[in-house]
Amino acid sequence: MxxxxxxxxxxxxxxxxxxxxxxxxxxxxxxxxxxxxxxxxxxxxxxxxxxxxxxxxxxxxxxxxxxxxxxxxxxxxxxxxxxxxxxxxxxxxxxxxxxxxxxxxxxxxxxxxxxxxxxxxxxxxxxxxxxxxxxxxxxxSLIESTPVEVRPVILKGRETDPFLGASCPIGREDDKEKIMSFLLQPTDNNVYVISIVGIGGLGKTTLTKMVYNAERVNKLFPLKMWTCVSDDFDFTRLMKEMIYSATREDCSKLKGDEIRKRLHEILTDKKFLLVLDDVWNEKPQKWIELKDLLVNGVNGSKIIVSTRSKKVAEIMSTGPSHFLQGLSNEESLSLFKKYAFKDGEGKDFPRLIEIGKDIVGKCKGVPLAVRSLGSLLYANTDEHEWLKIKGNNIWQVDQDNEDILPVLKLSYDHLSSPLKRCFTYLCLFPKDYEYINLHVAQYWMALGLLKTSDKNEELEDVANQYMIVLWSRGFLEDFLDYNVHWTFKMHDLMHDLAISMTESEFAFINVGSHKVDGKLRHFSHGDTELCGEEFLQRIDDNSRSVRSIVFPAAEKYGDARIIGSFIRKDISKFKYVRLLHLCSILFEVLPNSICTLRHLRYLDLACNDSLKKIPESICELQNLQMLRLYGCSGLRKLPNNIRKMICLRHLEIATQEEVLPENGIGCLSSLQFLYLCECNSLRSLCEGMQGLKSLRKLFLTDNPMILSLPDTIKYLTKLEALAIRSCPKINLKMELQGEDHELRLGLKKFIIKKLESLVDLPQLLLQASADTLKYMQIKDCGNLEALPEWFQNLTSLEKLEITRCHKLSSLPEGIERLTSLKELKIEGCPSLIESCRNDELKIAHVPVVRLIDE
Missing domain, CATH: 1.20.930 (Transcription Elongation Factor S-II; Chain A)
Known part of the structure; x- marks a missing residue:
């Protein structure tokens, strides 16, 4: 324990x-x-x-x-x-x-x-x-004792890379082929519904993803949509999620019949595949209402439903359902060994394998339970510890009752205290929510959940380590690497586990909620139609010591207008709040009363194009660590005294200003992440950037008027990632000065996209980072004609991606000197691809080469 x-x-x-x-x-x-x-x-x-x-x-x-x-x-x-x-x-x-x-x-x-x-x-x-x-x-009759400390240590090997592509799950190939046969067979039905039925943790969603992403399915269905239904069969939400899945359109402006009309347009005369994942609704009328919307597709359109309920399958299916069974003992043991042993086999530990057989036998073939316990025992060769797991009677599985939470709780009990608190906090967000590591780090930091004994270790790095450990233990899944950040999800049963561990502190408020009594610490607003007054009516006065108020649904569907007293005046009643997640909440003016929230560390106002004004009083929040103004395109100006926010570590900005306030952002010496997006009038960054002594990530996106980077950027010695996208006029060239030949920087990632004016790479920045630069992406830079000769000096480069740079005709001479290069991807560059194919020896030293024609 x-x-x-x-x-x-x-x-x-x-x-x-x-x-x-x-x-x-x-x-x-x-x-x-x-x-x-x-x-x-x-x-x-x-x-x-x-x-x-x-x-x-x-x-x-x-x-x-x-x-x-x-x-x-x-x-x-x-x-x-x-x-x-x-x-x-x-x-x-x-x-x-x-x-x-x-x-x-x-x-x-x-x-x-x-x-x-x-x-x-x-x-x-x-x-x-x-x-x-x-x-x-x-x-x-309590006795004095000290708990055993469990440090969240990252083990070497498997645990360090959650982004490795998952192979076909053990024991599910036959199931995949059966579902594929349903999809591929011709039908006269306008919409044919297939249900995958099984208890929680069997892998219904994983199986569905295997089918959904299969190449044969991509060719058969021009239109594919995926939505997680969960226990809230909200008709409007599902329509919006289908629209977003099909088109990636922002649905925030669509209301009432407009949503239905837009979905009708998307589906008309299209042969589509729709996944309704994790359906719980057993009321036929709700399904009929949704089904009536889906009849506009071409004959042969298919719907896959995953559910734990046989009744749901009976209501929705138009053909036979597929009942997913547990893994065999042999398959369970194979899966267990994959997660329990460093080599995935355990050949040197026959005694442990014998104990493992007994452990997986109690898991009744449920893959999630097997993986959870295998991950718990990973690299642990102490036979006594294995026997303790085997002899524990708390996690025995009853398939009839779908009761595998005790198994998962056993793994939870073996987490360190900081990991427990970080994991359970994530349940404030809905099932199937896509978490972003940059934001999660700030959630945890705002609440003081991160622990380190190393004073030189940044808390953002500690948070990332926590996420990887939680992944390695099976608590997180579906990691996707976007090079400058990553995303992940939680299995719905892990989400259930987190909720079960937090009942006395967390409340989830929606239209159907009763008044919340007691002193709770964290509130999640789960319904975009619930206005401010109604939200407050459900909160007991004893709960004003709340630390988090989160509006996760609005972030995805973007139509929440919190009206009345909540934003205008009642927000100040929550004087101990540490985290306000108001993403996509639409209001015009942030009140002056925001300055009374002296405990506030995290303030998310992103994606509010109605927001016009931020009061100067916000600068009194000297403990604020995270401020998100991304997507606030109507914001006229930033506060003049933003330099007073000395604890800011993460800042995302949108503004209509032409020039940033003098002695403003450049004075934020604690800032680690700076993101300027959709600053349509901004002509330059602040010249005094050398004041950003802690800055590690700088992202510039959709800033059409910025002409150049300031020379002072070369003094950002802690900068690790520079990403510039859709800044068509920007010039990356910097002036060489006498001391610059000795300049040493630590840039690890360099990403440029849609830079029409780019004709050469920034030599000063990149050569000064030659010993550290590991990843470079160059995309949609149509006027870049050649990579410079000095490119061969970037000897630490491990991954290079070049996409749609049509004027590039060859790789630079000396590229064979880049012996650290492990992956080269070139896509949509006809001349460059032809050159590489004609001179394969030039890149023969690169283990992975992907040449992709458009």
């Missing part, structure tokens, strides 16, 4: 108290005694938390005691953090202030005496609650 989450939180609170005890401000505010007493009480409670965690499964009262303890610890974090924010600024009232100003401030909420009383009262209240919890522990 890994260390407990409650133990971990208690440790964090004690650390915060320790940092305050003995400081002048705690003495000045007469809080020293309360803080020391709080520290002593919590230390004694912390000693028995591990034992309480072990015994809670069989004791409801003990489980309630732990819940109350966790609740008071989270409240303590809020109060102590508030003290940390305010104390340095409020130690004394300055004597030089006039009497009138003193009197007015005395009756103000910012008065230091009033503030001191407020915080003092809150700390005393926390201490009293904790004293009661300490008193109650005597009822449980």
């Amino acid at each position: 890994a260390e407990s989450i409650v133990f971990d939180i208690a440790t964090e609170v004690l650390t915060k108290i320790g940092s305050l005890v003995g400081r002048q401000v705690s003495l000045l505010w007469n809080l020293e005694s309360d803080l020391r007493r709080l520290e002593g009480t919590l230390s004694s409670i912390k000693a028995v938390i591990s034992d309480a965690e072990k015994k809670q499964a069989c004791n409801d009262q003990l489980r309630d005691w732990l819940r109350k303890l966790k609740d008071v610890l989270l409240d303590a974090e809020d109060v102590l953090e508030e003290f940390e924010f305010q104390a340095p600024k409020r130690e004394v009232v300055r004597q030089k202030r006039s009497t009138i100003r003193k009197v007015s401030q005395f009756f103000s909420s910012s008065n230091p005496v009033v503030l001191r009383c407020q915080i003092s009262h809150k700390i005393k209240e926390i201490r009293e609650r904790l004293d009661q919890i300490a008193s109650d522990r005597s009822r449980f």
